[in-house]
Amino acid sequence: MQIVIAGGGFAGCAAALQAARMGAKVILAERTDMLCGTGAVGGIMYNNGRYTAAGEMTAMGGGQLFFIIDQNIRHRNVEFFGQAHASLFDVAKTGAEIERTLRRAGVDIRLKTRIISVHHLWKNEGKQRLMAVKDQYGAVIEGDAFIDATGTGGPPSKCRGYGRGCVCCILRCPVFGGRVSLCDLCGIEEFSAKSQGKEGAISGSCSLMKDSLAPQIVKSLDEQGVAIIDIPKDLIEDHLALKACRQYALPEYATHIVLLDTGHAKMMAPWFPLEKLRKIPGLEWARYEDPYAGGEGNSVRLTASVLREDTLLVRGMENLFCAGEKTGNFVGHTEAIVTGVLAGYNAVRKAMGKSLWAYPQQTACGDAIRWIGQQMETEAGRREKYTFSGSVLFDRMKEKGLYTTDMGQIRQRVGMAGGENIFALMP
Structure with missing residues (x-):
């Protein structure tokens, strides 16, 4: 099995590690010279409902990136306006350790590599199956399943059109080239968040x-x-x-x-x-x-999300999954890892000819992915931004009794939903 992932942010890294743990050959194409994307300047974990989501992932056997982050925490239980029990991680050390972990797992990391075109796209009765892509060097990369983790930030034309021009951020598009979306290359319609008449x-x-x-x-x-x-x-x-x-x-x-x-x-x-x-x-x-x-x-950011199923299979595609902000207006490192692990898991299952899996609805992760997917179907839903750590999604977690910092309760919930160590078990 060969799984091809475009984008080496937290979502792409989580997907790559999960797929590699399941025995797949994984190619991770990252257009810049380092991994973690905006996580390379982020640094916040476990604040508010993110604690619950990370705990669920650990109980499901998909907490490997959280373990690496935990080894590089600078401060724990930090509180500031509206945020409780936050941990702050060292952004430089974390990214480097994640890269070493992926390489030890056998992931073929191709830095400074952009996938820029579709080489072979098979179409049949309204469905499309991606067979091979091509990078900017002309190399053809075949895959049994693909994951679009390219994010929704950039390229510079988007920043000029919706923002205040290129400000030389961590994405560094003028040097490494702007983001190219696998979904867009396959002809999948993308949409933007909208607020006060502005896009993104x-x-x-x-x-x-x-x-x-x-x-x-x-x-x-x-x-x-x-x-x-x-x-x-x-x-x-x-x-x-x-x-x-x-x-x-x-x-x-x-x-x-x-x-x-x-x-x-x-x-x-x-x-x-x-x-x-x-x-x-x-x-x-x-x-x-x-x-x-x-x-x-x-x-x-938030200019290039797509409609997808709860399994993170992109609508209209047979073997292309999405992760990170591509899944909707779902913002944050924890959120990227939650979607990345599931995308990597289901990409391998698809390559094996097995049925796809979705997070149980009794969990905060499962409820969030389904609800946000439903919200992305509506214009009103696309005006919101969703995160476990605040705003409308955190409010929903509290209303539904899903928010907790009790790890025993989290493990019990996951176990009762049938998700215990699901990502650690071979399908």
């Missing part, structure tokens, strides 16, 4: 160099993991409505600078004019780490 959404955070901050701020970050700074009224920048990460769109994020220690200083704002930022006490020498033009804007 803006990445919700920036990174500042810790060395550019005042000593008292660095001390707070090192000791507590968080530093919260009041913004003078005449310097406030309110761009909450544009954020992809709705859990960080509370009013407090407009009136405070919230910094988190992920190795860098993660600033919970999509952008903040540098000339204003440097007028805030303690930030007089502040410099952006990501994006480099964080004083002007940030990357545009």
Whole structure:
């Protein structure tokens, strides 16, 4: 069996590791020179309902990436506006360790490789089966099943059209080329999130160099993991409505600078004019780490999702699955891992000629994937952004009694639903 995955963010990495554990030969094509995508500047885990989702994945036997992240946690049980029991991981060390883990598992990681065209697409009675693709070097890559984990950020034309132009973010499209979607290459219709008449959404955070901050701020970050700074009224920048990460769109994020220690200083704002930022006490020498033009804007995301089944099989395709933000307006690292593991699992099952599996509806993961899939069928649903850590999905988790930090309760729920160690068992 050969499984081909486009995109090496958290979703693609989770899919690749799961498929490799099941005995498949896995090719992971990542267009940049490193893995983890936006996870390379993210750094937040286990906040709010993400704790529950990660616990379910561990109980199901699909928690390998969470284990790696746990080995690189800088701070645990950090609390800030609207967020409880968050863990902050070292973004540099985590990505490097994930790459080593994938290579040890036998994954053929092809960095600086973009899949740019379909080489063989078989069509029959309204269904399509992807047989082979071609990368920018002209190599033909055949597969029994494929996974689109290319995300929804970029290319630069999207950032120019819906945002504030290319701001040199971690995606680095001008250097490595813009994102190319496997689904789009197969003729699958993609859609954007829409809010206040605008398409897409803006990445919700920036990174500042810790060395550019005042000593008292660095001390707070090192000791507590968080530093919260009041913004003078005449310097406030309110761009909450544009954020992809709705859990960080509370009013407090407009009136405070919230910094988190992920190795860098993660600033919970999509952008903040540098000339204003440097007028805030303690930030007089502040410099952006990501994006480099964080004083002007940030990357545009949520412009290329697709309709899919609860199994993450792309509608209209026989052997193409999706993961990460491709599955809908589903935002976050935990969310990417949850979809990636399932996509990798079902890609192998498809290649083996076995029936596909979906998360049980009694679980937070299963309820989220089904409900978001239903929401993506409607224009109103596409206006929302969904995450286990806040906004409408977290509210739903609490209403349905799915949110808990009791690992015993989580394991019991998964076991009663028939999902215990499902990802660790050979199909």
